[in-house]
Amino acid sequence: MTNPTVLITGSTSGIGKATATGLAERGATVLMVARDTARGQAAKADIERRVPDARLSLYTADLGDLDAVRALADRIDGEHDRLDVLINNAAVAWFPGAQHGSSENVPGQDQQRRQDAGVQRGELMFRTNHLAPFLLTTRLLPLLTRSAPARVITVGSSSHRQVRAIPWNDLPAATTYPLSKTCNILFGYELARRTEGTGVTSNCADPGFVRTNLGRHLTGGIGMLIKLTRPVQTSPDKGAATSVYLATAPEVAETSGRCFAKCRPVRTSPLTHDPDVARRLWEISTEAVLTPGQPG
Template sequence: MTPGTMEGKICFITGATSGIGLESARALARQGATVVLSGRDKGRGEAALAEVRRTVPDAKLDLLLADLTSMASVRQLVSDFQARYSRLDVLLNNAGLILDRRKVTADGFEATFATNHLAHFLLTNLLLDMLKSSGAARVVNVASEGHRFVSLDFLDDPQAERGSYSGTQVYSSSKLANILFSRALAKRLTGTKVTSNSLHPGVVRTGFGHNSEGFFKHLVKLASPFMLSAEGGARTSVYLASAPEVEGVTAKYFAKCKVARESKAAQDDAAAEKLWRMSAELVGVG
């Protein structure tokens, strides 16, 4: 991307203190954007700022802390952001979680569904007015090809309360939710200049999955030599956030910086509407 092409733009990235979120922040800062990084841990957040400034000395950066397993924390994150900024040009919903065992958040939600979908659903909805008032803004949702491994049956048990818990299946369901959410959001943004797209970053060699304790962590370790670097995994996110040629493009799923065909389930508009209504009720938005 050309340096300076994002000058004057405000970009907000969740899960930005490591992995593809950090590399997305670096790339957008290199283009001149003001990049607001969101993460859970202050120490890791400050280390991320220092790491970006190591390679982009004049980077315009900010750090906001939030725990995306908590909807109250998401609401506070929005309040903190709006206290500092009057516009938002790019919202990159990047944070992700996978667990071996079912965990329930303080709100009573299954943790992977809460972090990967509900937190971003709430965050985006609370920032919609700001996005709309900023002109040709973009919402970019990091999904995964893993969405192909599950069906729409997850909508009947979104909290994974029935049967034995499979971390990979729950994660894949949350990635299907990301695409359905992106699709339903694009529909609601019709008539505005704001776009909503989702993407597959590739199979990326990062710290993702290291909070897992069993088979998935072992699988990640074995596959690591064959995976993309975090920088490579960030390319499609950065492309959707900044490339002039995708301005106005919406309701699409991308892989390797190109439009890709999502699964049949991910194209189901009725399912997208069902998920939207369910999510709105769970997190308390209109």
């Protein structure tokens, strides 16, 4: 692609910011999505210092709020006549049994409150990590199709291999971070099937074990483990390399329905390749993002 227009969620730090920087260096017009305006402006200014001729635009949206996702999609569609690449990068993470450094986990908290907090975290991860990219992508799909050839890249994680089955009866409350990443890959593959022949491709990127702010709120044993393993975690630039590759490389222009790590195709878990599971998740997601009188 020559000077593509690329939309990236979660672009204020870590992999998202490194992806935005890498694409700006390659001449892309980068539409950065941030949850917080101040952090977004700081990230944008930092990229502009590194890449003086960068073409960046900042959009603010809380991806945990589906109304905000709808508004973001409508604004992008209204302000841009083309969108060449959409990178679904943003995510939040909590882990069962971890201390999260918040008032929800004060000593002496009763079991019911801990259970309620776990449900709330599961619902937020399902909304932010899966429903938000599902809604944003499907709402922008007409614009992507008009811009074809176009590419959708959804950032997954090797942690999806921990998931053996989808807890259909407990979604979204039972959502864990690995489960949300499983949903990302299932979505990416199903999108590839549904966009076949349209000129829009859909692939997933596994960035690896990267030093990011994901899980920065964790304390206790898991928080300590993350800190201790930082020396073996890769840099955000290396983690972003696969997303940048999938967004720009001519040799993958027609590749769809694959997952890549270190810029090479990798095999994901058998569960992610089950088309019946993918279709059921798509149907559940479609119903979840619908609002009265307003298609998802």
